[in-house]
Amino acid sequence: MAAQKNKLVVQESDIKNKDGEQTLKSLKGLELDGPKVIEIYKTMLTSRYMDDKSMILLRQGKAFFHIGGSGHEAAQIAVARAMKPGYDWAYPYYRDLAFALQYGSTPKDILLETMHRVEGKSSGGRQMPGHYGDKDLRIVAQSSPTGTQYLQAVGTALGAVKDGTDEVVYVSSGEGTTSEGEFHEAINWASRELLPVIFLIQDNKYAISVTRREQTAGESVYEMVKGYKGLNRYLVDGTDFFESYQIAREAVGKARKGEGPSLIHADVVRLLPHSSSDDHKKYRDPAEIEADKKRDPILKMEKFLLKEGILDEKQMEKIREEAKTLVDSAADWAESRPLPEAHTSQLNVYAPEFMVKKEGYEKPDASGGKPVVLVDAINHALAEELEHNPNMIVYGEDVAGKKGGVFTATKGLTDKFGWDRVFNSPLAEASIVGTAFGLSVRGFKPVVEIQFGDYIWPAFMQIRDEVSMLRYRSNGNFSCPMVIRVAVGGYIRGGLYHSQSIESFFTHIPGLRVVFPSNAADAKGLLKTSCRENDPVIFLEHKGMYRQGFAAAPAPGKDYLLPFGMAAVKQEGDDITVVTYGMMVHRTLSAASKLDDVSVEVIDLRTLNPLDEETIYNSVRKTGKVLIVHEDTVFGGFGGEIAALISDACFQNLDGPVRRVGAKDSPVPYSPPLEQDMLPNETDILNALRDLADF
Numbered sequence: 001m002a003a004q005k006n007k008l009v010v011q012e013s014d015i016k017n018k019d020g021e022q023t024l025k026s027l028k029g030l031e032l033d034g035p036k037v038i039e040i041y042k043t044m045l046t047s048r049y050m051d052d053k054s055m056i057l058l059r060q061g062k063a064f065f066h067i068g069g070s071g072h073e074a075a076q077i078a079v080a081r082a083m084k085p086g087y088d089w090a091y092p093y094y095r096d097l098a099f100a101l102q103y104g105s106t107p108k109d110i111l112l113e114t115m116h117r118v119e120g121k122s123s124g125g126r127q128m129p130g131h132y133g134d135k136d137l138r139i140v141a142q143s144s145p146t147g148t149q150y151l152q153a154v155g156t157a158l159g160a161v162k163d164g165t166d167e168v169v170y171v172s173s174g175e176g177t178t179s180e181g182e183f184h185e186a187i188n189w190a191s192r193e194l195l196p197v198i199f200l201i202q203d204n205k206y207a208i209s210v211t212r213r214e215q216t217a218g219e220s221v222y223e224m225v226k227g228y229k230g231l232n233r234y235l236v237d238g239t240d241f242f243e244s245y246q247i248a249r250e251a252v253g254k255a256r257k258g259e260g261p262s263l264i265h266a267d268v269v270r271l272l273p274h275s276s277s278d279d280h281k282k283y284r285d286p287a288e289i290e291a292d293k294k295r296d297p298i299l300k301m302e303k304f305l306l307k308e309g310i311l312d313e314k315q316m317e318k319i320r321e322e323a324k325t326l327v328d329s330a331a332d333w334a335e336s337r338p339l340p341e342a343h344t345s346q347l348n349v350y351a352p353e354f355m356v357k358k359e360g361y362e363k364p365d366a367s368g369g370k371p372v373v374l375v376d377a378i379n380h381a382l383a384e385e386l387e388h389n390p391n392m393i394v395y396g397e398d399v400a401g402k403k404g405g406v407f408t409a410t411k412g413l414t415d416k417f418g419w420d421r422v423f424n425s426p427l428a429e430a431s432i433v434g435t436a437f438g439l440s441v442r443g444f445k446p447v448v449e450i451q452f453g454d455y456i457w458p459a460f461m462q463i464r465d466e467v468s469m470l471r472y473r474s475n476g477n478f479s480c481p482m483v484i485r486v487a488v489g490g491y492i493r494g495g496l497y498h499s500q501s502i503e504s505f506f507t508h509i510p511g512l513r514v515v516f517p518s519n520a521a522d523a524k525g526l527l528k529t530s531c532r533e534n535d536p537v538i539f540l541e542h543k544g545m546y547r548q549g550f551a552a553a554p555a556p557g558k559d560y561l562l563p564f565g566m567a568a569v570k571q572e573g574d575d576i577t578v579v580t581y582g583m584m585v586h587r588t589l590s591a592a593s594k595l596d597d598v599s600v601e602v603i604d605l606r607t608l609n610p611l612d613e614e615t616i617y618n619s620v621r622k623t624g625k626v627l628i629v630h631e632d633t634v635f636g637g638f639g640g641e642i643a644a645l646i647s648d649a650c651f652q653n654l655d656g657p658v659r660r661v662g663a664k665d666s667p668v669p670y671s672p673p674l675e676q677d678m679l680p681n682e683t684d685i686l687n688a689l690r691d692l693a694d695f
């Protein structure tokens with residue numbers, strides 16, 4: 001496809017002479033000279049030998065995986081050279097070895113990761129090779145899911161504009177990955193706001209074994225993105241350094257001037273199998289593999305160097321040898337460096353400490369104040385924190401302007417803090433969380449809203465594989481603290497898709513804090529704390545309580561911060577402990593009040609991660625009996641985890657089975673008799689308490 005289509009975009013006259021040839025003279029506009037071209041050639045060779053060396057290390061059992069960039073070097077180096085490392089930002093993909101080298105990573109840096117050494121700058125040996133990262137260079141430590149990087153890059157670019165800088169953000173992938181929905185979300189957001197993002201799509205015709213025909217409408221990413229107004233598009237021969245460099249300079253220049261994002265569709269060749277685990281002879285035609293070899297970007301570069309008399313064959317051979325030696329000695333050095341120590345495997349799952357400490361916490365006396373409803377308490381917390389932290393921003397669907405959120409949690413915030421800090425997102429949950437990642441990485445504190453828990457799932461990949469893992473995978477070099485506020489829960493005739501309880505999915509994710517307040521005062525204190533902590537937080541708001549009198553409370557003032565991991569004993573008792581949270585706190589208190597002869601202790605967990613195990617165990621050791629109550633379905637619910645912990649820690653103290661009350665195992669139905677039957681109610685709790693009391 002390449003040859004004739006490339007001519008659609010590349011302005012040949014700029015870099016070719018009248019005979020259609022590239023010469024040093026015809027390339028004058030690119031500000032290159034002989035020595036500079038030699039440097040580029042050396043970087044290409046280094047990258048190529050790194051591929052070769054990695055496969056040798058693999059065979060020697062010194063590394064366990066490799067994914068090579070052979071055939072992609074020219075396009076990658078071209079874009080990296082057009083950028084400013086350490087000033088601009090980069091979200092490279094796993095095949096971007098040559099990009100990383102040109103951007104400033106050294107063979108030593110990269111081989112430390114290949115050989116899983118603790119000094120690796122990207123992950124300290126935590127990630128498989130091919131996940132580039134370097135804080136000083138502003139290469140954000142990368143992950144493995146294809147395509148999660150696009151929205152993050154858009155978020156970082158959005159932050160660059162908000163910060164008033166002219167930084168540019170690079171993001172890359174293969175052509176196959178553009179089938180992921182997040183690609184289109186990212187292109188849409190970047191194009192809509194003319195953000196400074198360079199999307200380098202390296203098209204090597206295959207996504208592992210899947211061809212372009214099976215992947216992309218019209219078999220061309222360049223064609224596919226035609227409709228995005230504001231997006232600059234280029235189709236380039238990515239095996240030709242000079243063609244690629246010309247386009248890269250133009251695209252980066254436009255981004256820097258605020259003239260919008262660019263998609264560079266680079267037609268490249270994959271000279272190696274997909275990875276060290278793949279054998280492409282199984283699915284590729286040998287003739288095609290041979291044809292691709294003829295387009296090797298290094299051969300093209302060598303031809304140019306010879307033709308222009310910059311190097312002769314002997315000099316080139318010497319440079320090849322030097323590149324090999326450089327890589328070999330870097331590998332020897334990396335091998336001599338220490339491995340991570342086993343006991344550090346849990347390091348950097350969370351921030352090293354809580355910002356809001358339990359020690360010294362004093363419960364404020366707000367008893368004289370006027371009760372506020374839960375949704376207003378949240379609104380006040382957001383306003384106070386926006387005031388407190390100039391880097392905090394609030395966004396989500398319908399949150400801004402006169403609407404102020406479908407539940408009015410963000411009412412009036414745009415008026416007070418401006419559209420720059422409180423704004424609407426497109427209707428795209430992955431976009432909300434993905435951009436928040438990119439904003440957070442550069443120092444913003446995004447406090448985003450997911451309108452309904454039932455619709456958080458498009459963002460699940462970002463939450464589970466990205467937001468919660470960044471600190472760990474980068475060995476503490478990067479983090480993305482943010483707050484994800486989510487309206488959850490039933491009892492509102494909301495049916496299957498406006499009633500879900502979602503906490504158990506998120507308590508299963510290391511690296512993520514999970515908060516679930518039961519009343520307005522706690523909601524305010526916990527949300528303010530969430531905004532100050534350095535870990536990502538899922539903040540669950542029960543929409544059935546937003547305006548209920550029973551969840552209203554006099555709200556403490558603006559200095560009130562409720563530390564994580566402090567359960568509240570809502571009612572003291574001697575016979576049975578109930579461990580609960582959210583809406584069920586109220587149902588439990590009400591049920592317990594109907595039992596004259598049984599003394600019930602009610603614990604409101606307030607945060608599910610961290611979990612205040614001590615308060616639970618102290619109570620169970622006193623009462624000897626325990627009931628766990630939650631609104632979520634029982635099987636696989638969070639109650640199972642609490643039950644397991646209790647039976648482990650308090651086995652000797654138990655005088656009965658650890659019981660659970662929760663919803664029946666089905667979706668939440670709409671019609672009131674069905675909803676009432678399915679969700680747990682006061683009678684269920686009462687019956688369980690009586691049963692346990694009699695045990």
Ligand SMILES: Cc1ncc(C[n+]2csc(CCOP(=O)(O)OP(=O)(O)O)c2C)c(N)n1
Nearest residue numbers: 095144145146173174175176177206207208
């Ligand atoms: C979300 C996700 N799905 C599947 C994979 C497995 N996987 C890794 S690379 C890849 C193919 C990607 O092809 P392409 O985007 O064309 O990039 P290339 O490897 O060809 O450079 C697949 C399916 C993954 N890492 N992440």
Ligand SMILES: [Mg+2]
Nearest residue numbers: 174204206207
């Ligand atoms: Mg591909």
